[in-house]
Amino acid sequence: SQKIEQNSEALNIQEGKTATLTCNYTNYSPAYLQWYRQDPGRGPVFLLLIRENEKEKRKERLKVTFDTTLKQSLFHITASQPADSATYLCALRNSGNTPLVFGKGTRLSVIA
């Protein structure tokens, strides 16, 4: 069966450190993978997309890697700040008109 797994339900790190979140998938052949941020009481907000032929993507303090052999994406936040505390969701779709399928998310807490 198809699965998207974000291994950690919750992750606590100290301010200034790099947070690394993991997304693994099985029985998908995604054309791309996306990462979203969700704050309590709000809808998910799109952060980054990485395509299957890209190894790495950066945006400010965010970095995403995509390894189609391992079927894994890593999401990094460098120099983390308390304002980065939120739930981070990975999402992917196969080709065609299929909508995004989301992982269960990792709740990140950055402690000052």
Added chain:
Amino acid sequence: DTAVSQTPKYLVTQMGNDKSIKCEQNLGHDTMYWYKQDSKKFLKIMFSYNNKELIINETVPNRFSPKSPDKAHLNLHINSLELGDSAVYFCASSQDGRELFGYTFGSGTRLTVV
């Protein structure tokens, strides 16, 4: 100017009632979606509409019926509400060919069935 707006934000209703949630997007996107987020925060696709046509209908009870009067609106009507329908419902939209911009979500409708 809100890009994807949902109403109401909160909805408390009794079992057996019928209710609707409205969604509007002003982004000119081609496709709109309804997602359900349960108590465990798992976000699950319910419906997808592209240019007013249903293109995906996941295994959702037929008590749920999406209605799209035009490309900018996608409403969700729920008949005979059950306790298990309690969740947060998110509307989202996207533009075909513009995956780099991701989906834009509304702020959600928290439905509580008592």
